[in-house]
Amino acid sequence: xxxxxxxxxxxxVGLVTAYTLAKNDYAVTxxxxxxxxxxxxxxxxxxxxxxxxxxxxxxxxxxxxxxYKLYDELSRELDFPILETRTHLVYGGSWEKMIxxxxxxxxxxxxYKVSLTNxxxxxxxxxxxxxxxxxxxxxxxxxTVNPSNIIASLVDKLENxxxxxxxxxxxxxxxxxxNHITVYPGSSGGLDYEYVIVxxxxxxxxxxQDLGLRKVKTGYFKGVMVWTDLSCKAIVAGLRxxxxxxxxxxxxxxxxxxxxxxxxxxxxxTNNPYDTSFTDEDLENTANNYKWILREEPVIKGGFxxxxxxxxxxxxxxVQHTRRAIVFQGIDSPGFSTAPLxxxxxxxxxxxxx
Ligand SMILES: Cc1cc2nc3c(=O)[nH]c(=O)nc-3n(C[C@H](O)[C@H](O)[C@H](O)COP(=O)(O)OP(=O)(O)OC[C@H]3O[C@@H](n4cnc5c(N)ncnc54)[C@H](O)[C@@H]3O)c2cc1C
Numbered sequence: 216x217x218x219x220x221x222x223x224x225x226x227x228v229g230l231v232t233a234y235t236l237a238k239n240d241y242a243v244t245x246x247x248x249x250x251x252x253x254x255x256x257x258x259x260x261x262x263x264x265x266x267x268x269x270x271x272x273x274x275x276x277x278x279x280x281x282x283y284k285l286y287d288e289l290s291r292e293l294d295f296p297i298l299e300t301r302t303h304l305v306y307g308g309s310w311e312k313m314i315x316x317x318x319x320x321x322x323x324x325x326x327y328k329v330s331l332t333n334x335x336x337x338x339x340x341x342x343x344x345x346x347x348x349x350x351x352x353x354x355x356x357x358x359t360v361n362p363s364n365i366i367a368s369l370v371d372k373l374e375n376x377x378x379x380x381x382x383x384x385x386x387x388x389x390x391x392x393x394n395h396i397t398v399y400p401g402s403s404g405g406l407d408y409e410y411v412i413v414x415x416x417x418x419x420x421x422x423x424q425d426l427g428l429r430k431v432k433t434g435y436f437k438g439v440m441v442w443t444d445l446s447c448k449a450i451v452a453g454l455r456x457x458x459x460x461x462x463x464x465x466x467x468x469x470x471x472x473x474x475x476x477x478x479x480x481x482x483x484x485t486n487n488p489y490d491t492s493f494t495d496e497d498l499e500n501t502a503n504n505y506k507w508i509l510r511e512e513p514v515i516k517g518g519f520x521x522x523x524x525x526x527x528x529x530x531x532x533x534v535q536h537t538r539r540a541i542v543f544q545g546i547d548s549p550g551f552s553t554a555p556l557x558x559x560x561x562x563x564x565x566x567x568x569x
Contacts, residue, residue, distance in 0.1 A: 222387045222406045224415035225252035227554040230369040235558040237376040242509045248385035253366035256274045259521020264358035265549040273531045277539035278553040285555035293368035296472035302450040303351035309337045315531045319352045328355040341447035396539040413542040423542045431544040435488045437522045438480025439497045443513035445476040493520040
């Protein structure tokens with residue numbers, strides 16, 4: 216076993232990082248404030264492994280373009296189901312068709328696998344598509360997963376690899392010295408490590424300050440997802456989604472590997488970083504965003520909500536490091552998609568430091 220490493224936060228980023236380090240022989244201890252893994256944003260998300268995350272020049276977009284391949288590897292190693300699919304960005308009318316063609320050309324030039332899909336091909340993937348929809352720009356190589364499956368598989372695997380997972384252990388403070396870095400979890404005294412990875416979602420900012428790094432200004436956005444009776448095989452979103460803004464993204468119709476189909480998310484600002492509450496009205500409002508894409512109104516079968524932490528300074532992930540620590544802040548969407556690549560970058564950084 217080589218260097219002792221602490222990972223703070225058992226969301227998807229912390230879990231995959233702990234897994235990547237542990238399988239490469241690092242002695243990993245994982246600290247989680249909650250009594251379970253994934254109870255932050257990670258269990259309560261839409262499960263889309265994105266390929267495209269506009270605008271393409273952002274760091275998170277560049278990560279996204281390559282991360283899906285690592286999910287295939289992860290799914291083989293951890294044995295969780297994954298649905299290989301595509302995203303149809305649907306349009307109606309000749310003006311939108313022109314925009315669609317330009318977008319398809321631009322995406323192709325940027326190296327994405329895209330095609331133009333006509334209405335009858337679309338109906339094979341999603342039979343209840345509205346009569347107004349004439350076609351779509353289709354972006355390939357998308358995947359979807361049930362986030363809970365991955366979290367559970369990762370926890371099992373970490374236990375098998377001998378990773379110590381301490382639940383109900385919020386890290387209060389970290390302190391870096393020349394030869395080690397000390398972590399203060401729960402009410403215990405300090406424990407020394409060679410490296411510390413902070414992936415604590417809303418809790419990362421104050422630990423960044425302990426290390427002399429900058430606390431990023433973040434906000435919290437609750438997303439509501441709706442379960443439906445739809446039977447779509449591919450992701451469907453509007454090329455011009457009425458609810459899309461930089462903060463809300465716009466959402467989509469999303470099939471999961473277990474055959475269930477979701478719609479959402481729709482986002483609203485909240486003060487509580489762990490807000491998972493929603494009302495029947497929230498479900499209906501979310502469903503309403505997709506009415507224009509569908510010929511019939513879907514039956515709402517339930518839903519869930521989750522809150523993501525967003526970097527309000529710039530719409531991108533923030534990563535800072537000291538000699539012995541890496542701190543992730545503002546790991547907003549597509550944080551789930553990019554987690555295996557972030558974990559690989561951490562591993563490469565730690566190896567280089569060794
Ligand atoms: C509704 C919704 C839909 C989304 N859909 C998608 C999608 O389709 N695709 C996609 O790629 N992304 C999606 N996202 C974004 C994605 O869920 C997040 O980017 C990702 O889960 C962030 O993971 P994380 O590990 O950084 O944070 P989290 O999952 O929040 O984990 C952080 C963990 O740290 C713990 N913690 C906090 N403070 C401390 C402390 N002091 N000590 C110890 N532990 C601490 C918390 O309890 C938590 O468990 C969505 C998000 C939402 C809310």
